[in-house]
Amino acid sequence: MNNLSGKTALITGGSRGIGRDAAVALAREGVSVAITYRGQREAAETVRAEVEALGQRCVVLQLDVRDGAAIKNVVVEAERALGAIDILVNNAGIAVPRDLDSLTEQDWHDAISTNLTSAFLVIQAALPGMRQRGWGRIINLSSVAAQIGGVVGPHYAASKAGLHGLTHGYARFLAGKGVTVNAIAPALIDTDMVKGLPSGAMGLIPVGRYGTVGETSDIVVMLARNGYITGQTINVNGGLYMS
Ligand code: NDP
Numbered sequence: 001m002n003n004l005s006g007k008t009a010l011i012t013g014g015s016r017g018i019g020r021d022a023a024v025a026l027a028r029e030g031v032s033v034a035i036t037y038r039g040q041r042e043a044a045e046t047v048r049a050e051v052e053a054l055g056q057r058c059v060v061l062q063l064d065v066r067d068g069a070a071i072k073n074v075v076v077e078a079e080r081a082l083g084a085i086d087i088l089v090n091n092a093g094i095a096v097p098r099d100l101d102s103l104t105e106q107d108w109h110d111a112i113s114t115n116l117t118s119a120f121l122v123i124q125a126a127l128p129g130m131r132q133r134g135w136g137r138i139i140n141l142s143s144v145a146a147q148i149g150g151v152v153g154p155h156y157a158a159s160k161a162g163l164h165g166l167t168h169g170y171a172r173f174l175a176g177k178g179v180t181v182n183a184i185a186p187a188l189i190d191t192d193m194v195k196g197l198p199s200g201a202m203g204l205i206p207v208g209r210y211g212t213v214g215e216t217s218d219i220v221v222m223l224a225r226n227g228y229i230t231g232q233t234i235n236v237n238g239g240l241y242m243s
Helices: 017-026 042-055 068-082 105-133 156-172 214-223
Strands: 008-011 032-037 060-062 087-089 137-140 180-187 233-236
Touching: 008 060, 008 068, 017 032, 017 087, 017 214, 032 042, 042 060, 060 068, 068 105, 068 180, 068 233, 087 105, 105 137, 105 156, 105 180, 137 214, 137 233, 156 180, 180 214, 214 233
Parallel strands: 008 032, 008 087, 032 060, 087 137, 137 180, 180 233
Antiparallel strands: none
């Protein structure tokens, strides 16, 4: 197990939910964190306060992950402020429920660009530093929807399934170079995102409750520490999908 003290992390969508908690959990391990937010600056600033109270450095950067040029700038800004990124958590995502009659081409493009293309672009921007130092951790927030379809719709399931291919592809190339690449597939974690899902979703979970953000952050920290797990999907799903 690696000691994470002194490492630097970039977490997209770190203003709330799973990303927020992961930022604070990594800070507890001695990691400096850069978080991005799309619109909720105030929420992001509360993360900065919490991280700094733990004695760690934090930068808060505005980013719409659908903007490739902005992604490059954010990585440069984060590295200028904190040093090279060691741990990347591709967390920003949207889940807009659609049934088969209401699903549009625009919904498809929104899901793919926000949930999948963004992860590719952030990895491409952050990877050179990791390769140069021979140490890196890339953690992609996927979903049980990639495995069982889920309740959001085909656009969301496809975007998250694509993350699994992305994870495998990078893991294969980077194995032996000190950089691990893994996915976490949660369901259903008690965040704003779950509030937008059809009612009755909790009834799908065998353990009978939603998961907590802390139960997901535990896995983020574990994957950040561990150098021998790569190309895997870790399920945090209350038994909804048993692999
Ligand atoms: P939330 O809706 O609570 O938070 C989403 C985060 O993503 C926010 O920080 C938001 O920023 C950011 N974000 C959304 N769109 C963009 C964008 N275009 N550009 C930049 N940032 C963006 O979601 P969760 O915390 O629940 O989910 C985190 C990840 O985990 C997502 O990828 C989600 O798909 C995945 N997941 C979650 C599950 C759950 O049960 N909660 C289940 C399966 C997967 P802002 O606050 O500024 O809007």
